[in-house]
Amino acid sequence: MSIGLFVDGAFLSKCYPNYLDYTKFRRYLENEISDAIEEAYYFNSDDDPPKANRFNDYLTVPPPGGPGFRVKIYWLARKKLFWPQSLGGSPVLHPNDSTLQYELTQQKGVDVGLAYHMVRSFYKRKWTKLVLCAGDGDFHEPVQNLVEQENVDLYIVGSMKAISPELRSYARQIIEIDQEPVLSQVER
Numbered sequence: 001m002s003i004g005l006f007v008d009g010a011f012l013s014k015c016y017p018n019y020l021d022y023t024k025f026r027r028y029l030e031n032e033i034s035d036a037i038e039e040a041y042y043f044n045s046d047d048d049p050p051k052a053n054r055f056n057d058y059l060t061v062p063p064p065g066g067p068g069f070r071v072k073i074y075w076l077a078r079k080k081l082f083w084p085q086s087l088g089g090s091p092v093l094h095p096n097d098s099t100l101q102y103e104l105t106q107q108k109g110v111d112v113g114l115a116y117h118m119v120r121s122f123y124k125r126k127w128t129k130l131v132l133c134a135g136d137g138d139f140h141e142p143v144q145n146l147v148e149q150e151n152v153d154l155y156i157v158g159s160m161k162a163i164s165p166e167l168r169s170y171a172r173q174i175i176e177i178d179q180e181p182v183l184s185q186v187e188r
Contacts, residue, residue: 002038004127005029006118007069008134009044010107015135015159016177021188022059022067028185029131032175033155038127042069043114045076045107072117074109115142122146131175133157137164144170 005026012020022042030037042059046052052073059069081092081102094100114134119142121127130146132139135158146152147170156163157175168174175182 001035001129002125002127003029003033003035003129003131004118004121004125005037005040005069005131006114006121006133007040007042008110008114008136009042010110011135011158011162012133012177015157015162016186018183019188020177020186022069023063023065024188025186026063026067028182029155029157029175033129033131035129037068037131038125039121040067040069041072041114041117041121042067043072043074043110043117045074045110072113074107074113077106077108079104079106111136111138115139118142119146122150122152127152129153129155131155131157132167133177135159135163135167137166140164140166143167 026037026040056071056073059067059071062068081104083090083092092102094102115138118130118132122130128151130143130152132143132154135156143154147154153172154170155173155175156167156171157177159178160174160176163174177183177186
């Protein structure tokens with residue numbers, strides 16, 4: 001028996017109000033689930049590469065000195081915002097600075113990468129427990145397959161308000177990272 005751990009970094013940082021110590025987090029999960037993590041993956045996109053590179057390097061340090069993640073970094077897409085044509089089609093500008101146009105920034109590829117590596121890892125490693133630190137309903141199909149067809153136990157880490165109902169129904173346990181007793185045990 002073993003655990004596959006898959007973290008959507010942006011999701012977890014939204015759910016957790018403080019700075020998360022990923023080494024403590026890994027230990028907490030192994031103690032809480034009473035099993036060893038076989039493979040751990042961390043997925044995110046970077047906006048500040050020098051700062052992110054230091055953090056990503058820390059994530060790759062193997063246990064017991066670090067969290068031992070395989071880090072997968074994807075890209076950000078930026079799109080300038082405009083009002084709909086029915087409202088004039090002009091740029092959406094900052095109310096106090098008319099030279100500043102609002103942009104929509106979105107990570108691209110993270111969800112697909114996470115789903116791909118999660119399924120690939122299972123078929124290579126055959127772990128029996130999945131810890132998923134993501135709440136998007138888009139993960140419903142691969143999670144459903146792993147739980148129903150492969151008898152994998154699902155543990156979801158996040159905030160209840162951020163986890164989709166499509167995923168919740170497959171979880172053996174939801175570990176609320178924004179609540180005690182977890183909150184104080186994983187902070188830096």
